[in-house]
Amino acid sequence: MKENNLTLGEFIIENQKEFQYSSGELSRIFNSIKLAAKVVSYKVNKAGLVDIIGGVGEKNVQGEDQQKLDVYANEVFIQTLINREIVCGIASEENDEYITVQGSDEGNNNKYVLLMDPLDGSSNIDVNASVGTIFSVYRRISEVGTPVTLEDFLQPGTAQVAAGYVLYGTSTVLVYTTGHGVNGFTLNPAIGTFYLSHPKMKIPVDGTIYSVNEGNYVHFPRGIKDYIKYCQTEEEDRPYTSRYIGSLAPDIHRNIIKGGVYLYPTSTKSPKGKLRLLYECNPMAFIVEQAGGKASDGFSRIMEIVPTELHERCPFFCGSSNMVDKVEDFMLAAK
Ligand code: AHM
Numbered sequence: 001m002k003e004n005n006l007t008l009g010e011f012i013i014e015n016q017k018e019f020q021y022s023s024g025e026l027s028r029i030f031n032s033i034k035l036a037a038k039v040v041s042y043k044v045n046k047a048g049l050v051d052i053i054g055g056v057g058e059k060n061v062q063g064e065d066q067q068k069l070d071v072y073a074n075e076v077f078i079q080t081l082i083n084r085e086i087v088c089g090i091a092s093e094e095n096d097e098y099i100t101v102q103g104s105d106e107g108n109n110n111k112y113v114l115l116m117d118p119l120d121g122s123s124n125i126d127v128n129a130s131v132g133t134i135f136s137v138y139r140r141i142s143e144v145g146t147p148v149t150l151e152d153f154l155q156p157g158t159a160q161v162a163a164g165y166v167l168y169g170t171s172t173v174l175v176y177t178t179g180h181g182v183n184g185f186t187l188n189p190a191i192g193t194f195y196l197s198h199p200k201m202k203i204p205v206d207g208t209i210y211s212v213n214e215g216n217y218v219h220f221p222r223g224i225k226d227y228i229k230y231c232q233t234e235e236e237d238r239p240y241t242s243r244y245i246g247s248l249a250p251d252i253h254r255n256i257i258k259g260g261v262y263l264y265p266t267s268t269k270s271p272k273g274k275l276r277l278l279y280e281c282n283p284m285a286f287i288v289e290q291a292g293g294k295a296s297d298g299f300s301r302i303m304e305i306v307p308t309e310l311h312e313r314c315p316f317f318c319g320s321s322n323m324v325d326k327v328e329d330f331m332l333a334a335k
């Protein structure tokens with residue numbers, strides 16, 4: 001079939017052989033993510049109507065309580081995965097503890113755990129800007145048939161079996177990797193089907209966009225301050241363009257397509273950085289590396305960090321490889 005007619009469902013079936021342990025389990029996880037993404041997409045698109053049908057904490061015209069969208073997205077993804085009994089555990093940025101998923105038969109024979117940020121950048125909802133879901137899949141370490149353990153979730157990013165994001169923007173796009181390149185699918189909302197729209201995504205090795213919350217400049221480490229000044233200096237192809245939505249999925253998506261670097265450094269306000277290693281940095285790092293880019297904490301590869309806690313934070317520099325190299329040069333020079 002022609003590539004541009006391929007649906008996500010067809011693409012998953014065609015590429016199942018790429019999955020490391022091809023038992024169909026991973027395909028079923030993707031089908032659940034696809035379903036939950038459609039439900040959340042529909043709700044996100046209606047968010048502007050909240051004032052008409054009732055605000056958060058109020059009752060809508062049907063007398064139902066309105067929920068915050070990030071809480072709603074969290075429940076949709078968790079319930080979709082639990083109902084289908086296809087993962088053995090789930091960790092979410094929204095939940096303090098991981099969830100153990102029990103199968104209907106005795107014990108739990110599923111092999112994968114899923115980690116996610118169900119609605120990242122949700123402060124953008126109120127202003128009609130883009131938000132995203134970010135997810136990451138690992139094969140469990142503990143024995144199949146026993147309850148999951150914390151160690152199943154605390155694996156370095158290099159152990160990821162799959163990762164992806166859903167960007168709820170001007171259109172809804174699902175981008176994912178299983179370690180064999182990156183592909184993006186756009187939702188046709190009229191018929192509820194994702195079509196392959198961005199086959200074999202590649203990030204340019206260089207770019208002219210830098211994405212950072214410059215309002216925090218005074219709190220940044222020396223190396224990042226110097227790098228930002230470098231971006232702004234008139235020389236060669238500089239000054240670069242500054243583009244920052246403040247929502248990871250659209251900021252990374254734009255930079256993959258156009259070439260650029262995303263920066264969330266440590267600061268005096270957040271000494272460990274703001275972004276979460278497991279729910280935000282590792283999945284984005286896997287996708288960007290698979291697209292030919294890089295992701296670093298300023299000195300070393302994000303995906304090689306061995307996590308010690310579920311909600312661990314880390315500094316994050318991610319995008320075109322030459323640009324990330326440059327950030328590392330500046331960090332090293334200021335060390
Ligand atoms: P969240 O998980 O609370 O939504 O925060 C994550 C978001 C990212 O999407 C975004 O890149 C960053 O936080 C923006 O932070 P800031 O507003 O500090 O620039």
Ligand code: MG
Nearest residue numbers: 093117120121
């Ligand atoms: Mg987040």
